[in-house]
Amino acid sequence: YRQYTVVKINIAVIGPPTAPQDLKVEKAGSQKLQLLWNEPDDLGGASISFYKIYRKVNATPTQSDFLASTSSITYLDSGLTNGTRYCYAVSAVNIAGEGPLSSPACGIPSEIPPPPSLSATPGNKQITLSWNVTNDGGSPIQGYNVYWKLSNENNWRQLTTNLISTNTFTHTNLNICNTYNYYVEAINENGKSAPSNIASATPFGKSSPPQKLSASSTLNSIILNWQAPSDASCASLTRYNIYRSTDGTNFNLIASTSPSTLTYTDTNVTSTYTYTYYVKAQNSFGESDESNRVSARVGLSKCSPPSNLQATPSDRKITLNWSASPSLGNGDYYFVYSSTNNSNYSKVATTIHPTVTFTHTNLINGQKYYYYVTAKGTSCEESNPSNIASSTPGTVPSAPQDFVGQAFKDRIDLKWKEPLSNGGFPILQYNLYRTDVGKIATLSSSTFSYSDTSITPGTLYQYSISASNILGEGQKDYTTLGYCLSWLKTLGGSKDDWPAYIYLTSDGGYLIVGKTTSFTNDSSDPANGIIIKIDSIGNIEWAKSIGTLKEDFIRSAVELSDGFIITGETRIDGNSDIFIAKISTSTGNIIWAKKLGGSNNESNSYLSRDENNNVYLGFNTNSWGPQGSN
Numbered sequence: 001y002r003q004y005t006v007v008k009i010n011i012a013v014i015g016p017p018t019a020p021q022d023l024k025v026e027k028a029g030s031q032k033l034q035l036l037w038n039e040p041d042d043l044g045g046a047s048i049s050f051y052k053i054y055r056k057v058n059a060t061p062t063q064s065d066f067l068a069s070t071s072s073i074t075y076l077d078s079g080l081t082n083g084t085r086y087c088y089a090v091s092a093v094n095i096a097g098e099g100p101l102s103s104p105a106c107g108i109p110s111e112i113p114p115p116p117s118l119s120a121t122p123g124n125k126q127i128t129l130s131w132n133v134t135n136d137g138g139s140p141i142q143g144y145n146v147y148w149k150l151s152n153e154n155n156w157r158q159l160t161t162n163l164i165s166t167n168t169f170t171h172t173n174l175n176i177c178n179t180y181n182y183y184v185e186a187i188n189e190n191g192k193s194a195p196s197n198i199a200s201a202t203p204f205g206k207s208s209p210p211q212k213l214s215a216s217s218t219l220n221s222i223i224l225n226w227q228a229p230s231d232a233s234c235a236s237l238t239r240y241n242i243y244r245s246t247d248g249t250n251f252n253l254i255a256s257t258s259p260s261t262l263t264y265t266d267t268n269v270t271s272t273y274t275y276t277y278y279v280k281a282q283n284s285f286g287e288s289d290e291s292n293r294v295s296a297r298v299g300l301s302k303c304s305p306p307s308n309l310q311a312t313p314s315d316r317k318i319t320l321n322w323s324a325s326p327s328l329g330n331g332d333y334y335f336v337y338s339s340t341n342n343s344n345y346s347k348v349a350t351t352i353h354p355t356v357t358f359t360h361t362n363l364i365n366g367q368k369y370y371y372y373v374t375a376k377g378t379s380c381e382e383s384n385p386s387n388i389a390s391s392t393p394g395t396v397p398s399a400p401q402d403f404v405g406q407a408f409k410d411r412i413d414l415k416w417k418e419p420l421s422n423g424g425f426p427i428l429q430y431n432l433y434r435t436d437v438g439k440i441a442t443l444s445s446s447t448f449s450y451s452d453t454s455i456t457p458g459t460l461y462q463y464s465i466s467a468s469n470i471l472g473e474g475q476k477d478y479t480t481l482g483y484c485l486s487w488l489k490t491l492g493g494s495k496d497d498w499p500a501y502i503y504l505t506s507d508g509g510y511l512i513v514g515k516t517t518s519f520t521n522d523s524s525d526p527a528n529g530i531i532i533k534i535d536s537i538g539n540i541e542w543a544k545s546i547g548t549l550k551e552d553f554i555r556s557a558v559e560l561s562d563g564f565i566i567t568g569e570t571r572i573d574g575n576s577d578i579f580i581a582k583i584s585t586s587t588g589n590i591i592w593a594k595k596l597g598g599s600n601n602e603s604n605s606y607l608s609r610d611e612n613n614n615v616y617l618g619f620n621t622n623s624w625g626p627q628g629s630n
Contacts, residue, residue, distance in 0.1 A: 014045040015555060015604050017092040017099040018501060020073075022408065025107030027190070030137075031082055033107045035075040037090050038409060042501070046094040053077075058085045060104045062611045080109045082138025096604060097618065103504065110138030112446075113186040118196040120182055124205035124285070126172045131184045131196060139188040147426075151179040151200060158366055161421055163187065174203045175341050177231040187418070191446045207235035207281040207288040208343035210262075212372075214384045215277060215296035222266045222275055222296045229281050229288065230343035232259075241280045241287065242266075246273040248295070271298050292337060292345055296381040303327035303380035306334060306356070306373045309387050315395035315423075317361045318369055322386060325375035328353040332377035336360075342370045342388070353377075365394040365424025394424035397467040397474035407483040409457050415449040416465055416477070425469040433476075435462040457483045489538035493518025497530065500555045500568075508536045513554040513566060519545040529554030529568050531588055544588035546581070548572040558609040563591060565615050567605040576601040578619050598623020 018040040028034035039048060053068045053075055054061035067088075068075065080086060085108050089101040116131040129146065143163025147156040148171065159171060159182075174180065179202045186193040211227040224242065229235060237259040243251040244266065257264055259281075269275060274297045278290040296302075308323040320336065328334075336349040336358050349358050353375075363369065369392070372385035397419040405414040418427065432441040432450055441450055445467075455461065460482035467474050491497070491512070499514040516530040528547030531554055534540055546554065547570065554568035567580045577597025581590050596602070600622035608616045620629050 013604075014094070014096045015500070016097040016606055017044040017046075017048060017094050018042040019100045019102045020051065020090045020092050021102070023088065023090055023102045023105040024406075024408070025086075025088055025105045026413070027107065027109060028076060029109075030111035031080045031109055032076060032078045033080060033086060033109050035077065035088055035090070035105075036408075037073050037102065039073060040092050040099060043092075044094050044096055044099065046096060049093050049095065051075075052091045052093060052098065054089045054091075054101065056087050058106075059087060060611075061087055061089045061101075063091075063101065063608070064610070082110050083108060083136070084138075096620075097606065100608065108138065110188070110190055112190045113137040113141055113188055113193040115194040116144070116184045116186050116196040118182060118184050118199040120180070120199035120201035122201040122203045123170075125174050125176060125203050126170055127174060127180055127182075127201045127203055128168065128170045129182055129184070129199065130168045132167055133186050133193070136186075137188055137190060137193075139190060142187050142189070145185045145187065145192070146182060147184075147195075148180055148182045151181055156183075156426070158422065158424070158426060161365055161424060173340060173344070175208065175231050175343065176203050176205055177234040178202065189417070189448075191448050204285070206285045207231055207237060207283050208341070209288045209345075210240065210279045210281055210291040211343060211345070212385050213277065213279055213291040213294050214302065215275075215294040215381055216302045217296045217298050217300050217381060219299055220267065220269070222269055222277075222298065224264045224266065224277055224279070224294070226262055226279050226291060228262060230341070232281070235281065236283050237281050238284070239282050240264075241282060243278050243280070243290070245276045248276045251276075251278070269298050273297070289344060292347070292385075294382050295376070300379070300381050303332075303375040303377050303383035305383040306375055306386040309371065309373055309389040311369075311371055311389040311391035313391040313393045316363050316365055316393055317359055318363060318371075318391050318393050319357065319359045320371055320373070320389065321357045322373050324354060324356050325377075325383060327380045327383070328375055328377045329379075330354060332375070334358075335374045335376065335382065337372050337374070337385070339370045340367060342390070345370070345372070363393045365421075366392065367424070368392045392424070394469075394471055395421075395474075396472045397421060397423045397427060397469055399475040399477040400430065400465050400467055401477070403463075403465050403477040403479050405463065405479055405481045407481045409483050410455075411451050411453045412455055412461065412463075412481050412483075413449065413451050414463060414465075414479070414481075417448060419467050419474065422467070423469050423471060423474065425471065427467050427469055429468050431466045431468060431473060433464045433466075435464075455483070487537050489534070491532060491534075491540070492516075500553070501557065503557055503559065505533075505559055509541065510534050510536075510538075511557055511559070511564060513557050513568070515553040516545055521547070521549055525549050526551045528552050529566075531557070531564075531566060531583070533588065542586075542588045544583070546583075546590065552579075555605050556607040558607045558615055559585075560609070560613055560615070565607055567607050567617060567619075569603055569605065570595065573597070575599070576603050578602045578605045578617070580605075580607075580617060 021038040023037040055067040087106040118131040146159040184196040208229040213226040245251040281288040306322040337345040339345040376382040398421040400416040403416040427445040430443040464476040495517040503511045512532040532543040550571040581593035605619035
């Protein structure tokens with residue numbers, strides 16, 4: 001008799017891995033891009049040995065554009081040129097060989113712009129600022145923020161609420177006694193530059209007008225009194241010019257006084273007219289603007305001034321409240337005067353007694369405003385000014401702009417841009433919230449991105465972000481993100497079916513190749529190759545079972561402009577041979593087919609296509625080459 005030994009052998013079929021998934025390219029600082037990806041869905045039956053990275057400037061890379069290898073699923077590409085678009089693809093390699101390239105992903109390295117170079121040129125009550133930057137950091141400059149303060153102040157103020165798009169700006173209506181300091185920030189999508197150098201200048205020009213002109217009357221004269229301009233100490237005044245009108249419209253110069261004389265008595269008056277006056281200060285640059293106007297009539301005394309003037313700010317407006325003048329009766333008047341520099345006051349409103357409030361609207365947030373109020377009645381002349389009250393309108397910032405994100409398996413990356421309005425004051429910080437846990441981060445005013453790693457895949461999260469200035473926290477913007485399944489399909493028959501590979505096709509759908517025991521020629525046929533074309537959401541467009549009465553397996557495919565090329569193994573002649581075929585894109589019908597093989601087994605066939613649509617076939621052979629598998 002014969003003795004037999006039965007041996008059970010486990011055979012692992014190993015092939016190249018599929019393409020790495022979810023390739024992302026992120027900014028990583030100046031001249032750097034960070035690549036991140038996930039491992040292939042199918043490792044090919046063996047662990048990944050390493051990944052190959054391919055790079056090309058502003059075009060999809062091919063395998064001729066090799067850059068580097070790494071065993072990690074991240075790669076930092078450095079030494080790049082800011083502002084240049086780089087495109088990448090990644091492949092995985094195991095002991096069976098290199099898999100296909102991933103879908104490409106592109107990025108542009110950039111950084112915040114360098115600090116501008118600023119100069120300040122003084123002018124007639126104005127200062128012209130000019131600046132330039134040596135480069136944009138690789139990302140177009142969106143605009144500039146200009147900040148200013150007086151040289152003896154500590155706090156900086158933003159000159160305009162909106163970004164300045166040009167490289168010059170003229171700051172007007174300035175006080176010639178003050179030295180003004182300035183700096184500029186350049187802004188691109190990465191954030192603000194460091195501040196420029198501080199530039200200083202002192203404007204020159206005509207004096208500001210005399211202040212607080214008042215008039216009182218006697219039986220046969222009108223006495224005028226005023227205060228010197230706020231910049232009198234540096235204006236080099238030569239005289240004061242007094243102007244008078246009997247109709248409130250046509251004024252004539254009636255007298256001048258020396259710079260040290262702050263009063264004038266007009267004796268050329270009668271009880272026929274109510275006289276209106278203003279005073280101008282003069283220096284070598286000419287006359288100032290006129291002071292406030294006052295009116296008087298001989299025989300009438302001045303009204304008692306309002307008192308306790310208070311200013312309360314809000315968004316783009318200031319509300320004034322004062323205590324009534326005891327000299328007025330119903331129907332008499334209050335005159336409200338305003339200035340942005342505590343010298344050039346002009347009348348902005350008239351209210352009727354007993355109303356003792358006024359709201360000044362359409363103001364500029366962040367600009368300081370000064371006020372006083374006078375009283376005028378039928379039985380008395382316009383009073384001296386009340387106390388001066390000042391305030392700065394403003395509000396909390398508007399919501400940050402373009403709040404978006406991207407979800408990955410292990411994190412959610414968020415980014416945003418500055419608010420459209422900072423409320424008139426510099427942004428101090430950003431506040432980031434997630435609805436399920438509350439605030440998750442407080443970030444500096446120059447930070448515009450955040451990665452949330454405390455997530456669970458398959459969960460949707462709602463995020464909100466706000467900006468804060470000195471007045472408090474502003475409005476929020478919202479976004480909802482999560483790493484979630486897009487769709488799920490089950491494909492197959494009553495028996496076992498295996499996918500070997502899935503490809504993204506040019507129409508946005510997918511091509512699946514593999515092996516089936518459910519759809520064979522007859523019950524004696526062990527397995528056929530299968531190829532399935534599905535659309536972008538998994539619906540079957542067509543499916544084909546391709547094979548002989550022996551075992552067949554489709555392993556790989558590539559897409560050409562006029563069809564698909566497929567390859568796999570067949571055992572029609574006993575041993576395993578390679579077959580390659582061209583099939584129709586629209587139906588899957590075979591256009592032509594070839595069988596390749598020798599006296600022994602061939603296996604693990606794989607196709608690759610270059611940028612010129614040349615198709616390459618690789619496989620393991622035991623028929624040719626040195627002994628063993630080649």
